[in-house]
Amino acid sequence: NAGVTQTPKFRILKIGQSMTLQCAQDMNHNYMYWYRQDPGMGLKLIYYSVGAGITDKGEVPNGYNVSRSTTEYFPLRLELAAPSQTSVYFCASSYGTTTNEKLFFGSGTQLSVL
């Protein structure tokens, strides 16, 4: 059972570079999320999607873009990387949207922008 798969696990970027963090889930979940976790802080929601073709901003969306062309994939795009985007990024998915829904997480991508 693959669950939620994130790639890459680690990446170092130079300021101004761009990259895409990949996320795939094989559970046919409608809902997918991107969180970031800065050192000493809790996870914060960047973007989320309620289904293919539908995305919406979370708490900290600036500097990121997302797309959801299929149910399985939810890539996160960083344009013009900045040191403030140094963080650990987690992708997650869930079947439904009730407030007590269980989220399934990927193992994270550790990104450093230097």
Add this chain to the structure above:
Amino acid sequence: GNSVTQMEGPVTLSEEAFLTINCTYTATGYPSLFWYVQYPGEGLQLLLKATKADDKGSNKGFEATYRKETTSFHLEKGSVQVSDSAVYFCALSSTGTASKLTFGTGTRLQVTL
């Protein structure tokens, strides 16, 4: 806005010791409360949850009770094992949101023999 405050780690315990990780929250309405755990090299996974006041969530020997009067959801285990070494996250989900969680900072637990 919503917020979750967890005790800072790391917490280091000997095997079979009693564990408490404190978690308090601020939220509007009646949130659901969760504990997620992240084992080394893995993603976060749900450990337990409680959806209303006085509910007790439990799993794998861990327990937490939803205390509305003290706005707390402390995680406890009577006898920890080395395999419990992980990072523990307290989180809440507010009424009406699409499973968008507010997380605490995480507490690292290290259990030694």
